[in-house]
Amino acid sequence: MVWMSFLYHKKMHPHKLNLWLALGAIVMFFIGFLCVYLMLPPPSVRLPASCWSSTGAIVLSGLTMHVGVLAFKRRQLLLHEMWLMVTGLLGLIFVLLQLVAFEQVYHWGIVAVHDGAASVLCVMAGAHLLYVLTGIGVLIASLLRVHRRHFILYSATGLEETAIYWYFVDSLWLGLFIFLLLA
Amino acid sequence: MSNETDLPAFPDGPAPRKKSDAPAPLAPPTSPESEAKLDADHDDHHLHHHETFVTKYIFSQDHKIISKQFLITGIIWAFIGGFFSVCFRMQLGFPNTSFHWMEVLFGHWAPGGRLAPEFYYSLVTMHGTIMIFFVLTAGVSGTFANLLIPLQLGARDMASPFINMLSYWLFFIASIVMFSSLFISTGPFSGGWTAYVPLSALQEAMPGSQKGADFWITAMMIFVVSQLLAAINYISTILNMRTRGMSMSRMPLTIWGLLVTAILGLLSFPVLLAGLIFLMSDRHLGTSFYLSEIYINQHALPNVGGSPLLYQHLFWFLGHPEVYITILPGMGIVSELLSTHGKKPIFGYTGMVLSLFAIMILSLVVWAHHMFVSGMNPLLGSGFVLATLLIAVPSAIKVFNWLFTIIKADITLTVPFLWAVGFVSTFISGGLTGIWMGNSSIDLHIHDTYFIIAHFHLVMGVSAMFGMFAGVYHWFPKMFARRMNRTLGYIHFWITLIGAYLIFWPMHYEGLAGMPRRYYDFSAWYTFSRFQRLDAFISVVAIIVFVSQLLFLFNFFYSIFRGKKLTTANPWKSNTLEWTTPIHVGHGNWIGEIPEVFRWPYDYSKNGMEFIPQNVPLSPDEEQEYTARWELRNAKKKGLKMNQSDA
Numbered sequence: 001m002v003w004m005s006f007l008y009h010k011k012m013h014p015h016k017l018n019l020w021l022a023l024g025a026i027v028m029f030f031i032g033f034l035c036v037y038l039m040l041p042p043p044s045v046r047l048p049a050s051c052w053s054s055t056g057a058i059v060l061s062g063l064t065m066h067v068g069v070l071a072f073k074r075r076q077l078l079l080h081e082m083w084l085m086v087t088g089l090l091g092l093i094f095v096l097l098q099l100v101a102f103e104q105v106y107h108w109g110i111v112a113v114h115d116g117a118a119s120v121l122c123v124m125a126g127a128h129l130l131y132v133l134t135g136i137g138v139l140i141a142s143l144l145r146v147h148r149r150h151f152i153l154y155s156a157t158g159l160e161e162t163a164i165y166w167y168f169v170d171s172l173w174l175g176l177f178i179f180l181l182l183a
Numbered sequence: 184m185s186n187e188t189d190l191p192a193f194p195d196g197p198a199p200r201k202k203s204d205a206p207a208p209l210a211p212p213t214s215p216e217s218e219a220k221l222d223a224d225h226d227d228h229h230l231h232h233h234e235t236f237v238t239k240y241i242f243s244q245d246h247k248i249i250s251k252q253f254l255i256t257g258i259i260w261a262f263i264g265g266f267f268s269v270c271f272r273m274q275l276g277f278p279n280t281s282f283h284w285m286e287v288l289f290g291h292w293a294p295g296g297r298l299a300p301e302f303y304y305s306l307v308t309m310h311g312t313i314m315i316f317f318v319l320t321a322g323v324s325g326t327f328a329n330l331l332i333p334l335q336l337g338a339r340d341m342a343s344p345f346i347n348m349l350s351y352w353l354f355f356i357a358s359i360v361m362f363s364s365l366f367i368s369t370g371p372f373s374g375g376w377t378a379y380v381p382l383s384a385l386q387e388a389m390p391g392s393q394k395g396a397d398f399w400i401t402a403m404m405i406f407v408v409s410q411l412l413a414a415i416n417y418i419s420t421i422l423n424m425r426t427r428g429m430s431m432s433r434m435p436l437t438i439w440g441l442l443v444t445a446i447l448g449l450l451s452f453p454v455l456l457a458g459l460i461f462l463m464s465d466r467h468l469g470t471s472f473y474l475s476e477i478y479i480n481q482h483a484l485p486n487v488g489g490s491p492l493l494y495q496h497l498f499w500f501l502g503h504p505e506v507y508i509t510i511l512p513g514m515g516i517v518s519e520l521l522s523t524h525g526k527k528p529i530f531g532y533t534g535m536v537l538s539l540f541a542i543m544i545l546s547l548v549v550w551a552h553h554m555f556v557s558g559m560n561p562l563l564g565s566g567f568v569l570a571t572l573l574i575a576v577p578s579a580i581k582v583f584n585w586l587f588t589i590i591k592a593d594i595t596l597t598v599p600f601l602w603a604v605g606f607v608s609t610f611i612s613g614g615l616t617g618i619w620m621g622n623s624s625i626d627l628h629i630h631d632t633y634f635i636i637a638h639f640h641l642v643m644g645v646s647a648m649f650g651m652f653a654g655v656y657h658w659f660p661k662m663f664a665r666r667m668n669r670t671l672g673y674i675h676f677w678i679t680l681i682g683a684y685l686i687f688w689p690m691h692y693e694g695l696a697g698m699p700r701r702y703y704d705f706s707a708w709y710t711f712s713r714f715q716r717l718d719a720f721i722s723v724v725a726i727i728v729f730v731s732q733l734l735f736l737f738n739f740f741y742s743i744f745r746g747k748k749l750t751t752a753n754p755w756k757s758n759t760l761e762w763t764t765p766i767h768v769g770h771g772n773w774i775g776e777i778p779e780v781f782r783w784p785y786d787y788s789k790n791g792m793e794f795i796p797q798n799v800p801l802s803p804d805e806e807q808e809y810t811a812r813w814e815l816r817n818a819k820k821k822g823l824k825m826n827q828s829d830a
Contacts, residue, residue, distance in 0.1 A: 040472070
């Protein structure tokens, strides 16, 4: 099985591989949602305006996360903590803006019994919101771990996993947003 | 220099190959005493763990304990599910007879000793759900993946033991939720294991669609999460935690089967989860994903725009891969067992692996063959016909490879071997009818008849069960360090095999005559009431087969405590790594270093040796042979390149 040799030449940390596989499962979960969205008649609403700013916030948070990880690898812990906090704050801003968007949709008076596609939209955004909240929780845990400085070993695996999850949640929303704009 | 006479005696087997040099002593010297000593050392070594009963047997993170937990939970569910089938077979076989014990057991669900129609549907639904998800998915994959992945690949435990424990306990919670639905006043869910809408989406549809459906959906959601966690762990352990020398191409086929199963589950279960979330929200939040223009008692429901077909697509996107999730671990187990007990290398290892992958990919694109009569676009249907018929190719490759493995093999008719052959038999008998119904034109006639029941029970229910039994009989000594009783095993096998055919073979004829499934009573229906005596016969056989499973139950639990103690670490003379562990495997599996692997797992009857375990280094002979082969291959490649450059 020479074609599979890439799997055993350089082994990934098993927990990281676990994470990648879980992300694959989450992607399938959202593909399920998107299929339903495409099969139902198109929704009667557009995306609320606050979605644009929330998208900006979460894309920015991906960048700050990346800078934070780089700071950790350069062993600038203070800078690292700062960037991670900025990331968390941007995440919170995203959550708030999404809630504003939900409020907007609610005000437009979408009746769930008549508009399946709009309901799918809400379910998708809601599920994604839960993933972002989980991400913020993981971010706080990872900050606390660095802050307590229990370890002097600079193992970046845990942080890298946090970062991978954050990038994923980030790009998942970006993907959904672009899909919803085009569809 | 030596000749054949120097080689060990080889009665009834294939003649040992003639070799120019004497074979090196290959098998490691093992005597019962030395193993017992190892064992004692092992116990001493682990005394300092100080595990309490709770951390050792209940919330254990040890993959071997988790595997036993999955197995025993699976067995309990199998008996509940099997018992339900006996109950509704009583109704089908003897429709106008009352059975007092049923009234005692089910109370107002069986007034006068006869099942109420609603409860008949509940039993059918529960039988399907329990058997497919709780027994043949969690029971089979959970047991054998947890037991075999670390042991056969040379790992101390799974990639993440905690997630592993979590997956079992989520399965347990799902079990509790499903089981408690049997005790609610409106009865358990009764819309079939497929839970089609609108039956499952409308609380008014039938008594079982009220609280029972909520319990069913909740249990299934928890179950999906449990299976996803498990699958993630299996895949990353297989890809990441193999011992030195265990390349992908040296993995036993059991592991390949489990890997493909896990990938399939990871891809398809999330889609069902999405579908179930929508179903729940249709039931309680007033959305219209699946509902549109429905009238109940001449009152129109407000739901507009949904599509019931949507649910069917989402369900079968899991539902079809699901049948392969149940059968693929069995295929892996059977490949391993036929080779081990036949003492002959597996025929076509690469073909086996590739066909597993082909089945996996094809099984993701055939789901709509369950929906030929649903009003789906016929053009779409013909695409699914093509994909469905294509899946016969990799399946046939596997069947022929199994048959070529046992032809002229040095067979010992052990109990696990018989179950493995039984698997091949039922897989062929059930699989061939799949080619019929894969054609949409034939399916129009036999859809939703007893023909379908016969097909899927043989090809996936009975076969997967046979794979599970084969695995349990084979790895029982590894799990509990004792043997199961052989005679009981033989009796259990023959009654089950003959019984399974007697139950499901006649159903083909009923189905071809058009007898529909999921009907409570045929006695007033002239066309099908002539099958009444056949139905009674099937029911009687079903009872006998169910009772014969008690033999297994007795054998299993009796042997755990009183079975014949194992005296050798490798009772089946198998090549795989799990038999290189001590008889009583401790936490961490191997004492000291994990063995290194030097060869593939199917070196049976080679160089005059009956078996050569994977951790035995290559003999100088083999080294020479492999080097020569390698050089020949390189030379061929080089020659090919030179030819190309000439051109």
